[in-house]
Amino acid sequence: MNAEKRVAELFGVAGKRALVTGATAGIGRLIAQGLAEAGVKVWAVARNAGEVDALARELSANTPCHAITADVTSDEGLAAIKAALGDLPLDILVNNAGINVDTPLDGDGREGFDTVLGLNVTAPFLVLQKVLPNLEKAATREDPSRVINITSVAALDPGGLPNYSYAASKSALAMMTRQLGRHLAKRNISCNAIAPGIFPSRMSEKFLGLKPGDTPPPAWASPLGGRAGTLDDITGATIYLCSRAGAWVTGIMLPVSGGAATIKSS
Template sequence: MQQLFSVQGKKAVVTGGTRGIGYMIAEGLLKAGAEVFISSRKADSCDEAARELGKIGRVHAFARDLSQESECRLLVEQIAEHTDTIDILVNNAGATWGAPLEDYPDAGWDRVMDLNVKGVFNMTRFLRPMLDKAAVPDDPARVINISSIDATMVPLFPSFAYSASKAAVNHLTAHLAAELAPTILVNAVAPGPFHTEMLDAAMQSHGDEIRGLTRVGRTGSPEDIAGAVIYLSSRASTFVTGAVLPVDGGASTTGPVRVPGNRNTGLAAS
């Protein structure tokens, strides 16, 4: 049974892997025995994350802005200098932008869409040859897109582009799953509230309300998100493709527990 959920010896790419949910996923995969390639826009963040994650296992870090097609191509070229196969691609790199409706800037909208949607599409298509090469009949390669419960629930904050982008990711996941099967399985994980740097300010001011969005009364832990990704990366999930797995304490399925001030709404998480 342990082999059913094993990712030992697999090679994984985790975009946006230097902080937050991406770091949790990279750390979990390393602990499970995978070799991991991470990326971030900032070189110093890559260096710091590589130092810490390198204490666990074999990790490579590259500074690339995946909102740009050329940078996606360069990242794939850098990965190819180390390996000719990739078993797992986790499209996690993402951005959010909050502003009132009447003031929402084109630049913010474009930044979010370019990274959260176009970046997912470009990384998947450019890495496809390496994913194809890694696949075997009883264990296809995997693409796991990090979505959000904001794709299906109205967010608590005015993050219009973010929620729209994550809804697009969900549909893109299904479209890519149809295109790439059976060699590559494509699924998405939709996190609820996790206490990350992106959510830190909101936790400071609305912590009880955020925890109240879930039926389990807490935010997600690193083990919660890593476990979901490891499942979707392992032999255990070879009959699953085109799915969106909510990892949100029940917020999007059972509805939130009502607490004082709770507007019964969703929340940006990744």
């Protein structure tokens, strides 16, 4: 086998099946798009039926994409995911759905914490439980099924925003990833996390005023280039973890942030 073909096979993911939650906006949309362009059959999950149907039609230009309208925090939503997959083997689960709401220090933060922890921590675990038989069906020793939890650089550095519930939830998800990495290994399933920095998203627009194409303000700029993340940045990290190249990696959190929260700019 020549070197070029070997590298292509090492990072190839075509033909795999992936479930991506929170797939219609921000990082979830980028991951769904990147996987579809790489030949992965995507089951896209989101609460808004119109948005997820439109995404499925768009991504199906590359490879079959299926829309699942579901709220991953509800029993009905979890049942809808399971019904859509049936008994199909599932190679990849990307737990991306998440939320960030204000939780003021001086005021009633209970509702905010309950909402954020429910979607950012509890839901990924419940989705995993629901599709675990599908992941086990696809898993082999040489090519484990993959679980990728989307955390945040907020799990590494508290930053300047008073987003207590969000930072706490992403830190909790990072630790749950490590714990799952240990226990799922016995079932030939790996579990890793990606910790994104600033990417164009509804969340970054709401909290930072950052619109697609904008350069982050100095306080939020990455040491590497001072820019926001792109489709290629998040796709590259995801494909690495899902391909043969990442088959022997589990229990880690991979920052994709241009060095934000991991190194200090000079």
